[in-house]
Amino acid sequence: MSEIIISAENISKYYRLGTMGSGRLKEDFRNWFDKRFYTGRQPAGRRSVENGYPSPGTDASELWALKDISFEVSRGEVMGFIGRNGAGKSTLLKIVSRITMPTTGHIRGRGRVASLLEVGTGFHGELTGRENIFLNGNILGMKKKEIEAKFDEIVDFSGIESFIDTPVKRYSSGMYVRLAFAVAAHLEPEILIIDEVLAVGDSEFQRKCLGKMKEVSTQKGKTVLFVSHNMQALKNLCQRAIVLQKGRIVAMGDPASVIAGYLRQEKTQFLVSEFTDPMHAPGNEYIRMKKVELVPEYPDAAEIIDTRTPLLIRFEFSYLVEDPGDLIVGVHLFHITGDCIFDTASGKVSFGEGLIKGECLIPGNFLNDGSYYISIVFVRNTTIRLFYFESCLSFDVEDYRESGSWYGKWIGHVRPLFPVRLSRGENVDPSNDLSRNSSSR
Amino acid sequence: MNLSELWHYKDLLLRFVRRDLIANYQQTILGPIWIFLQPLLTTFVYYLVFGKIAKVKTDGISPLLFYLPGVIIWTFFSECLNGTMYTFLSNTHIFNKVYFPRLIVPLSIVVSQSVRFGIQLLLFFAVFVFHLFAYHDVNPSILPMLLLLPLLVCVTAAFGLGSGLLISVFTARYRDLDYALQFLLRLFMYAAPIVYPVSMVPEKYRFLCWLNPLTPVIETFRSVFFTGKPVEVQYLLISVASVSLLLLAGMVLFKKREVQVMDII
Structure with missing residues (x-):
């Protein structure tokens, strides 16, 4: 169209x-020789060639x-x-x-x-x-x-x-x-x-x-x-x-x-990443990641993250800024569709250069079933973004429900167990109730 | 060769020229005065070493005048060659990120070297005019001078560019060439009549010397400005022809290889 x-x-x-290296010239010459004198037929004993x-x-x-x-x-x-x-x-x-x-x-x-x-x-x-x-x-x-x-x-x-x-x-x-x-x-x-x-x-x-x-x-x-x-x-x-x-x-x-x-x-790749070689680890001249991992506190031996599972995010990084200043590390949780579920941050802490560890706990009975990913942001003096480690972890939350409850899909990205209380009100006559309402108007 | 595309990028060419001229003299005390100083100092050294110590003849031309054009022309040629033969190596970071006709880079080097050459020619003219009126020891032939000077500039530039383009394809692939080339280039300087006149070369080998495209350029220059001797037209024509062929070969190879080279660099 x-x-x-x-x-x-x-x-x-x-x-x-x-x-x-030194083999270059010899190989070039051989290739040139092959091309020139072996065109059209496959020379015996040479490696397989495709086009x-x-x-x-x-x-x-x-x-x-x-x-x-x-x-x-x-x-x-x-x-x-x-x-x-x-x-x-x-x-x-x-x-x-x-x-x-x-x-x-x-x-x-x-x-x-x-x-x-x-x-x-x-x-x-x-x-x-x-x-x-x-x-x-x-x-x-x-x-x-x-x-x-x-x-x-x-x-x-x-x-x-x-x-x-x-x-x-x-x-x-x-x-x-x-x-x-x-x-x-x-x-x-x-x-x-x-x-x-x-x-x-x-x-x-x-x-x-x-x-x-x-x-x-x-x-x-x-x-x-x-x-x-x-x-x-x-x-x-x-x-x-x-x-x-x-x-x-x-x-x-x-x-x-x-x-x-x-x-x-990609998810299996993202439950834990450890970077042994600092040269190739994600980061920049301020921050160099060492490890990020998601540690689920599995409720049973099945080792499946479900809606009840508390999730512990752990990270380690080298902080390369020499002069002291306030560091804040924020954790962003996204639903797979890209909607941000929350943005939470540490308090201001002043650190010198060195290895720093951090963790953040997402309690159980908070997320709905679905796929999520996490990004970590490093901020200095409340305004300067040092590094944004995007989509560093991602995980799936499986559905879990006690038997007998609702069978359809729970909607929303979170499924917190906020108490919804029901109680029986005073036993009143509906006609009385109606008349009271009309009188108050 | 896509000429309309090259034309589209003419602004880029001029910008590169500007960059070279500005950036080269940043944070220097004397700045562009170096353009004058380099040939003058070199001429002075040649005058001392070859004129005073080795007592090389100068065909009856005043030594300063004799060495200066050779030095300027050689500098022009060798800078064009040196600048263009590493086109791929020294621009990898740009070539890897943006497309534009790669030929723009070597062309811009030749243009910016031409600007320097032009400024040095002005210096030469000043010395020349001084000699003309103060010492009356030069015998210029004005008409051939005006006609031939542009040709001489073009032959020198084309020689540098043509060989630079050819070599650039290989320096990208075989890094060892770097060492060999710098050495050869220094030797090659003595194959051109810069510190000696062709008349000093033994008769038997003089023909070989004339086959160097730079020989007719320098000798013609001296003839029309200083001695008024007839120009060796046949050798000048050979030079023009061989340099044209070289330039054509360089362009074709460069164009053919410019994309593949980037994969192996």
Whole structure:
């Protein structure tokens, strides 16, 4: 019905990893020799080859990052991409933005593509904010005139007017990101490709960016491809979503159901995560996660979380901020549909650098049956968000009810046992009662 | 080659040029004065080492005038080559995140080097005019000078760009090339008549020396500005032809490989 603006047919992408070194030249030469003198016939004793590339799984250093990906996006549609790290999302976005080519398959796009695989690509520390707006804008494909026309708007959006003629190397990381995103938000390509750039900046600025993106897609009819781990954002922005797993599409369709399916399938992964290698643990220069786990206090040997089960959330992290200041850790519980059930926080505590442990108990007989996930937020001095560890735990709550009670589905995300008391009132004559009422009127 | 696409990104090209020119002289005390200082100091060193100590002849040209154009032209060539041959390596972070025609980057390097070269030419003109009126020791031929100067600039730039484009595809893949190339580039300087005139090369090997595309450029420059000797047209034509071929080959290979290179870097 509406015009197809991107169409991908059976895209696959093959990578050969690692193996830089002295073997390179020899192997290149052998490959060249093979190609030149063995074309058309399969040389005996050589490894299996599929379209000139080894078939998947033959060697650990070889990888099909994407395999047989097909999808179409129509004009004005917002498409979300979900998947674990390494599922191929970024590779796919790179192919759509023409940074790399698929090994096999075709992709066709119509219209100007701008890709935001990071914010501030090409920013140069020695140049001023003003110069960098132009540099970054040009790199993203804007013309000088377009940038000039929007310059004031960009500066305004970034909120750093007074530093616009300061070299960006003097900026705080927050200012840097704001400026970079402000340029990006004022791009007007036909196709906008965004890779998790919203994972930066403070929450107010994130909301501003989300709002801007929504405006771009709905009012201006732009096509947006969007990768994020922020399920709430995905659900709000996207018309369709694709779940990638190990380079293949495992689900595509309505975002709410696709996201629910994704989280459900991921759940076993999320009951406990321990990060032994601090270099690769989630976090940043302030916070480095060590462990998060959900410990259910099972009522019986079946070890099923049901509505009665108290759930203990435990987390450990390295606090890397040297100078003392107040730290607050908040726990956000979401229903799988993205609705926030609660947002609760620790009191202000002043800590120095070091390992910090925390826990939060969700009592039994509080949640309804369903799927939930938890995010943890780290806030400093009540205003600065240090780190947001999103969707770090997720779990399913099974139904439990004493025999004889209601058999239908309990509605609502929570099912607390608030007492609902019934008692017998005074034994009065209904006719008396009626007359008393009418007299009082 | 998609020319309309390149044209669309002309603003980006100019922006890169601007970035190079501004960023390079940030936090330096002398700033852009370095553009003048570098050739002057180099010329002075050559004058001391090759002129005074080694007593290399200068074809009867005043030593300062003799070395200066060679130094400027060589700098222009080697900076173009050095800037473009690491196109993929030094721009990985940008190429990995945004698409634009990759050719914009090497082209912008050649343009910004041309700006520096232009400024250095002004310095040369100043010295030249001073000699013309104060010492009367130069014999310029004005018309060939005006006609040939743009050609000489183009040949030098195309030589640097063409070989840079070719090499850039390989430096991305084989990192060892880096060491070899820097060494070769230093040697190659002595294969061009920068610190000596071609007339000093033994007759037997002079032909080989002329085949270096930079030789006709530098010698022609000296002929039209200083000596008024006839230009060696046949060698200049060979130079133009070989450099054009090199540039064409460089562009084709670069264009063909620009996407694949990013997967292996």
